[in-house]
Amino acid sequence: MIQRGHILEIKRKLSQFPAVVILGPRQCGKTTLAQDLGGRYYDMETEGSSARLDAEWNEAAAGEELTIIDEAQEVPEIFKRLRGTIDADRKRNGRYLLLGSVSPSLISGVSESLAGRVAFVEMSPLSLCEPTGQTMDSLWLYGGYPDGGVLDPSLFPAWQNSYLTALTTSDLPKWGMTASAQMTRRLLQMLAAHHGQPLNASQIGQALGIDHKTVQRYIDFLEGAFLLRNLPPYYANIKKRLVKRPRIYIRDSGLLHALMRIQDMDMLYGQPWLGQSWEGFIIEQTLTVLSMKNKTATPYYFRSSDGYELDLVLDWGVERWAIEIKLTSNPSKQEIDRLNKVADMVGATQRILLCRIEEAFGNETLTVTHPEKWLQQLSS
Structure with a gap:
């Protein structure tokens, strides 16, 4: 497993904000990195994940686990719901990790509903500073x-x-x-x-x-x-x-x-x-x-x-x-x-x-x- 250089910055921002958004192109490693952090994982492009997240929402909100929502731009209606859940316990940080592959649509939804509650990290494909094993x-x-x-x-x-x-x-x-x-x-x-x-x-x-x-x-x-x-x-x-x-x-x-x-x-x-x-x-x-x-x-x-x-x-x-x-x-x-x-x-x-x-x-x-x-x- 390649240790990604973004991991420390993501952990730091999770300690400071209720939610963190990881932006970056498809297949650059966002999902692998997020799953390595542990927690509840929901892929909004997978059939049934949206319904499962809806059904488990209160349980996830009350728990201590990190909730990971992949390709969050697929369900823009979720941002208002996140705002209500975060504001109900505003002092709790590190609760949600959102992943997205389209910057404008995701940032628009987040900015309208989660301003001041979320930090952004832009993740790129592998770099020379990461241990890829390649020259x-x-x-x-x-x-x-x-x-x-x-x-x-x-x-x-x-x-x-x-x-x-x-x-x-x-x-x-x-x-x-x-x-x-x-x-x-x-x-x-x-x-x-x-x-x-x-x-x-x-x-x-x-x-x-x-x-x-x-x-x-x-x-x-x-x-x-x-x-x-x-x-x-x-x-x-x-x-x-x-x-x-x-x-x-x-x-x-x-x-x-x-x-x-x-x-x-x-x-x-x-x-x-x-x-x-x-x-x-x-x-x-x-x-x-x-x-x-x-x-x-x-x-x-x-x-x-x-x-x-x-x-x-x-x-x-x-x-x-x-x-x-x-x-x-x-x-x-x-x-x-x-x-x-x-x-x-x-x-x-x-x-x-x-x-x-x-x-x-x-x-x-x-x-x-x-x-x-x-x-x-x-x-x-």
Whole structure:
């Protein structure tokens, strides 16, 4: 059993709030983690579970066991009932654990009925900071879904393709996605081809035969289902024209590679978009660790019209970190100098170059290090 990095944060919030909501994509390990905590378990997608929860409600509310309600967005009427039960004994914490795969619908229901009574934890697929038994390159290739290659490499990419088929034909339409399965799959493939690039909704809409507003609506939905990462641009007050469109990333690298028909590392290294794949993988790993450790920083990217850019800007409110991500194991002085120059443009206090170098080096404001060492530092 893989010890998930989110477990301590979930236990901490259960000790502070009557209810905790775990959000995250399907099959990322939410159910396994929740069941490891013990308690009464109800899966709202399983026939009879809703009726059983209704019948056992008073018994569960009076007991000391944790009540786990999986795929809670399937029964939105439950949130008002939870509010009444929680308010009847407001001082009792750690009573309910809700799991969900669709962020907007679940958060809407919770926010309307359980404001101030619930804490949120966003759970991602497996990261480099968790004991997966995989190398960094394997996790990059397969992605972080436990059944997508982490536990059995022979399942990649067949598992990813089956997962995407289930999402596009069943789950997404059930959750409210109005596009056809064929349209959703085509959209995902186009977004994969534009991975790490500024979004051009009009161009994508023309290729799909739909308007840009519809494209944006679909993208918002896919982002809410934890399939996409929308990275906004950072606006700096400098005398340069800036790119102001968000960058879109397929959040899980294994899903990206399946959409791009990658079979193995040899094929991956032969792609012209290799660097964007690596960049997206490290960005997602970084943001996963920050979420896992409840560290709050707002992520951006930065790019000027004349090509000065930062792959990731972390705004901590009181300071900013400028981060560049390179696949190289031998960073050049020119790359470091350019990082410092662009970091100055955004007023960054820390400059980080993440590459595959063996020995880290730097000074008070500059760090050149390996991604795994960087993630270990972030998680400490």
